[in-house]
Amino acid sequence: MQADHQALSHVMFGWDPLVVSTVLFIATYAVVVSEKVNRAIVAGLGAGLMVTTGVLNQQQAVAGVDFNTLGLLTGMMVLVAITRRCGVFQYVAIWAAKKVEARPWGILLMFSVVTAVFSAFLDNVTTVLLIAPITLLVTEELKVNPYPYLFAEIFSSNIGGAATLIGDPPNIMIGSAVGLTFNDFLVNLAPIVPLIMLVTLFVIYLIWGRGLSATDEARERIMQFRERDAITDVLLMKQSLSVLALVVLGFIFAHPLHLEPATIAMFGAGLLLLITNLGRDAEEQTEDVHGSFGEVEWVTIFFFVGLFIVVAGIEHAGLLNILADWVVEFTGGDMTITAIMILWVSAVASAVVDNIPFVATMIPVIESMASTFGGADNLEPLWWSLALGACLGGNGSLVGASANLIVAGFAERAGHRIKFLPFMLVAFPLMLVSIVIATAYIYLRYL
Amino acid sequence: MLVKDNIIHTKVTRPGMPVCEVFAECGRARVQALPFVDDRGNLAGRVTLKNIMKFACLPDYMVATAPLLGSFLSCVDNAQAKIEEVLASQVDPYVRELQLSIGSDEPAIKALAIMEKNDTSYLFVVDGGEYRGIITIQGIAEQMSRMYECSKQPG
Numbered sequence: 001m002q003a004d005h006q007a008l009s010h011v012m013f014g015w016d017p018l019v020v021s022t023v024l025f026i027a028t029y030a031v032v033v034s035e036k037v038n039r040a041i042v043a044g045l046g047a048g049l050m051v052t053t054g055v056l057n058q059q060q061a062v063a064g065v066d067f068n069t070l071g072l073l074t075g076m077m078v079l080v081a082i083t084r085r086c087g088v089f090q091y092v093a094i095w096a097a098k099k100v101e102a103r104p105w106g107i108l109l110m111f112s113v114v115t116a117v118f119s120a121f122l123d124n125v126t127t128v129l130l131i132a133p134i135t136l137l138v139t140e141e142l143k144v145n146p147y148p149y150l151f152a153e154i155f156s157s158n159i160g161g162a163a164t165l166i167g168d169p170p171n172i173m174i175g176s177a178v179g180l181t182f183n184d185f186l187v188n189l190a191p192i193v194p195l196i197m198l199v200t201l202f203v204i205y206l207i208w209g210r211g212l213s214a215t216d217e218a219r220e221r222i223m224q225f226r227e228r229d230a231i232t233d234v235l236l237m238k239q240s241l242s243v244l245a246l247v248v249l250g251f252i253f254a255h256p257l258h259l260e261p262a263t264i265a266m267f268g269a270g271l272l273l274l275i276t277n278l279g280r281d282a283e284e285q286t287e288d289v290h291g292s293f294g295e296v297e298w299v300t301i302f303f304f305v306g307l308f309i310v311v312a313g314i315e316h317a318g319l320l321n322i323l324a325d326w327v328v329e330f331t332g333g334d335m336t337i338t339a340i341m342i343l344w345v346s347a348v349a350s351a352v353v354d355n356i357p358f359v360a361t362m363i364p365v366i367e368s369m370a371s372t373f374g375g376a377d378n379l380e381p382l383w384w385s386l387a388l389g390a391c392l393g394g395n396g397s398l399v400g401a402s403a404n405l406i407v408a409g410f411a412e413r414a415g416h417r418i419k420f421l422p423f424m425l426v427a428f429p430l431m432l433v434s435i436v437i438a439t440a441y442i443y444l445r446y447l
Numbered sequence: 448m449l450v451k452d453n454i455i456h457t458k459v460t461r462p463g464m465p466v467c468e469v470f471a472e473c474g475r476a477r478v479q480a481l482p483f484v485d486d487r488g489n490l491a492g493r494v495t496l497k498n499i500m501k502f503a504c505l506p507d508y509m510v511a512t513a514p515l516l517g518s519f520l521s522c523v524d525n526a527q528a529k530i531e532e533v534l535a536s537q538v539d540p541y542v543r544e545l546q547l548s549i550g551s552d553e554p555a556i557k558a559l560a561i562m563e564k565n566d567t568s569y570l571f572v573v574d575g576g577e578y579r580g581i582i583t584i585q586g587i588a589e590q591m592s593r594m595y596e597c598s599k600q601p602g
Contacts, residue, residue: 129511132508141520230515410507
């Protein structure tokens with residue numbers, strides 16, 4: 001395999017592999033950004049062309065796929081798909097709203113914190129799929145504008161997602177590629193998240209929070225919600241929360257156990273599927289497993305597969321080394337400038353394009369800088385810069401993250417359209433504030 | 448048993464028809480959908496009760512939070528006004544694409560098989576582009592029940 005990996009490309013018609021792979025890479029990126037064709041189709045075709053044109057052979061293409069990332073994503077998606085059926089997340093949201101006696105600003109705060117915490121352990125899309133409907137229901141009953149709530153939840157999901165290895169796909173990719181553990185993310189990224197949340201919520205308070213009010217009658221309607229009604233299956237709730245807790249423990253102790261995150265997530269998914277199907281006949285089991293697998297975002301999984309191969313193509317052809325050399329030349333090989341540049345470029349790029357292809361490209365670019373900075377162990381500030389930039393940058397615009405679009409979709413169907421430009425006018429500067437905080441954090445802690 | 452033995456004859460919906468007429472006709476004929484005929488008289492789509500309810504009365508967030516809904520909600524107080532608003536509106540925004548249809552001389556078992564395959568409980572009966580009526584699982588079940596009762600009667 002190693003020999004294959006190092007083998008020279010035999011590109012059709014004797015074309016230069018660097019040119020062919022660069023054209024394919026740019027074309028794939030451009031079509032993904034245009035959103036005219038489903039991104040899994042685009043990445044799949046890009047990957048196929050990398051192989052059929054001869055930039056990569058099949059073994060090299062397969063070697064380029066990070067199966068740890070795919071396993072972790074798939075395992076967590078199955079776990080969350082099963083867990084969410086029991087209604088526990090909605091239970092927590094209603095419980096939180098009642099804890100603050102249905103005061104409008106209190107609810108905004110609680111929903112933001114709940115969103116951030118959920119996002120740290122679930123994917124952001126799932127989190128907002130769970131919290132946005134409750135928010136619209138509650139704000140409808142309170143007779144308050146749902147916009148500040150949804151805005152805060154978008155920010156909270158992307159900020160919270162930055163805190164852990166499993167919170168956001170960029171972190172999963174970085175952790176998997178570099179071998180950073182769940183605890184590494186927890187120790188290095190989680191500490192800055194509360195401060196960014198605090199500042200973000202303070203700004204939201206200044207803009208909208210002071211104007212939020214509701215009548216006693218409206219608040220009383222919220223207090224009449226029975227959070228227990230949200231729990232649709234108590235047994236399933238116990239089973240799924242137990243397995244989720246085991247999986248998180250597994251992530252925490254992964255290093256001493258010599259386990260990869262994908263193994264833990266897939267094992268957890270298998271275990272939960274088993275215990276939720278005990279006592280069922282074969283047909284019922286098939287139907288249940290089919291339903292659970294059906295909720296996995298296969299478009300995202302296949303997008304990753306294609307993307308890994310496209311990036312492997314440009315890596316194999318040498319484009320990423322050229323990019324890395326260019327970055328090092330630009331920054332003069334200074335770690336501080338390089339880290340801050342990666343943080344800011346990642347943030348701005350992630351605000352306007354999908355952060356997944358960006359991070360997939362940046363990982364090998366940063367890996368190529370190891371020799372400049374005295375070895376792979378010294379690259380840690382760059383990884384945290386990339387992770388923070390990619391995750392927080394998603395807040396910069398409505399298209400910055402999938403979760404943002406999910407919230408906008410719910411809002412629009414409920415008659416509260418979130419417009420692109422007005423959102424960005426507040427979101428982009430606020431995202432930059434979070435990047436300023438992240439810059440200070442990276443500088444003070446690592447540089 | 449053929450499709451034509453089970454046809455339920457209904458009116459068709461047309462552009463500009465109020466939703467209240469659709470509800471009344473569906474209730475009378477005990478069907479969940481009616482065909483939609485365009486200005487030229489061509490069969491152009493269908494209007495289903497489920498679709499009208501979904502888009503006129505049920506925002507996504509209510510569906511997602513269904514177990515939490517209760518009689519204390521403000522939308523319950525506004526129900527009468529909402530009903531009047533929905534019934535007075537026109538069917539046009541609720542028209543969906545035409546689904547599979549079946550000919551009246553086809554066997555009823557084929558209609559059942561098509562319904563099962565497409566996860567629906569009704570099919571429009573169309574001969575040569577002309578709407579004849581609707582066949583439903585409920586109608587077929589009633590017909591089967593009548594046949595069974597007849598077979599039990601002496602003589």
